[in-house]
Amino acid sequence: MRFVTIATDRGPRACGVRPDGLVDLAAADPELPASLKAVLAMGPDGVRRAAEATANARATIDRASVKLLPPIPNPEKIVCIGLNYRDHAAETNSPIPSAPIFFAKYPNALVAPGDPILLPPESEQADYEAELVVVIGRGGRRIPRERAMEHVGGYMPGHDVSARDWQLHRPGRQWIAGKTFDTFAPTGPELISADAVADPQALGVRLRLNGRTMQDSDTSNLIFPVADLIAHLSAIMTLAPGDLIFTGTPPGVGMARNPPVWLQPGDVVEVEIDGLGTLSNPVVADPAR
Ligand code: MN
Numbered sequence: 001m002r003f004v005t006i007a008t009d010r011g012p013r014a015c016g017v018r019p020d021g022l023v024d025l026a027a028a029d030p031e032l033p034a035s036l037k038a039v040l041a042m043g044p045d046g047v048r049r050a051a052e053a054t055a056n057a058r059a060t061i062d063r064a065s066v067k068l069l070p071p072i073p074n075p076e077k078i079v080c081i082g083l084n085y086r087d088h089a090a091e092t093n094s095p096i097p098s099a100p101i102f103f104a105k106y107p108n109a110l111v112a113p114g115d116p117i118l119l120p121p122e123s124e125q126a127d128y129e130a131e132l133v134v135v136i137g138r139g140g141r142r143i144p145r146e147r148a149m150e151h152v153g154g155y156m157p158g159h160d161v162s163a164r165d166w167q168l169h170r171p172g173r174q175w176i177a178g179k180t181f182d183t184f185a186p187t188g189p190e191l192i193s194a195d196a197v198a199d200p201q202a203l204g205v206r207l208r209l210n211g212r213t214m215q216d217s218d219t220s221n222l223i224f225p226v227a228d229l230i231a232h233l234s235a236i237m238t239l240a241p242g243d244l245i246f247t248g249t250p251p252g253v254g255m256a257r258n259p260p261v262w263l264q265p266g267d268v269v270e271v272e273i274d275g276l277g278t279l280s281n282p283v284v285a286d287p288a289r
Pocket of ligand 1: 080082129131160246248249
């Protein structure tokens with residue numbers, strides 16, 4: 001089941017995706033909520049019901065006529081995992097972590113597919129990172145590893161844009177400072193339900209900068225797979241429906257290149273994940289620049 005969220009004058013609306021267009025789920029089935037995270041909170045029953053409503057609807061919405069939003073426009077949490085690919089840890093001269101390392105973005109960083117990434121005048125070193133994003137379905141605390149996958153609602157491509165000067169070279173080396181600038185968390189374009197992804201540890205992940213492949217790996221290289229991340233994070237915090245987990249980036253980032261590659265106005269960045277689709281965003285200078 002493929003989902004998008006669209007902007008309407010009634011606010012964000014979750015839609016099912018069909019080849020011939022989109023189906024507004026709550027309009028097609030009054031027992032379905034309008035928000036995608038609320039659909040995912042219903043677990044497999046919600047996804048099944050959404051699939052039925054999508055298949056049975058008579059009329060569809062022309063996808064080209066609406067504005068896509070981030071699939072989850074209003075998550076309670078955006079948790080990001082650092083150094084979760086062995087070869088990326090090596091390229092940044094970092095030790096292989098013995099437990100997941102995490103940081104956060106705030107919802108101010110979310111941006112829709114196709115919308116611009118704004119380069120802030122405060123940074124000279126904006127970098128790209130392609131990532132698989134896990135979206136929590138049913139929430140929970142202290143979720144055991146062997147039950148963790150039951151709490152995954154779906155998956156989508158994500159882009160962890162990173163201001164390296166703020167992340168690494170400011171007092172306290174606060175990763176979050178470099179990670180949560182406005183527009184630094186594109187996601188989408190679609191959310192793919194968990195039942196439609198046979199193995200999240202077997203997905204090709206690629207990033208193209210102006211058409212040139214800069215990252216090309218797959219999620220079998222994750223140091224901590226999805227179930228480990230959910231068990232680890234939920235030992236600390238209650239995971240809520242719609243929470244996003246950025247699972248880390250593979251090698252090939254701009255800061256590890258010689259000379260380094262920083263995002264520039266006019267660039268186009270595409271994050272492609274097998275079976276999930278391609279997230280494309282242009283890069284522009286923040287008008288305040
Ligand atoms: Mn990252």
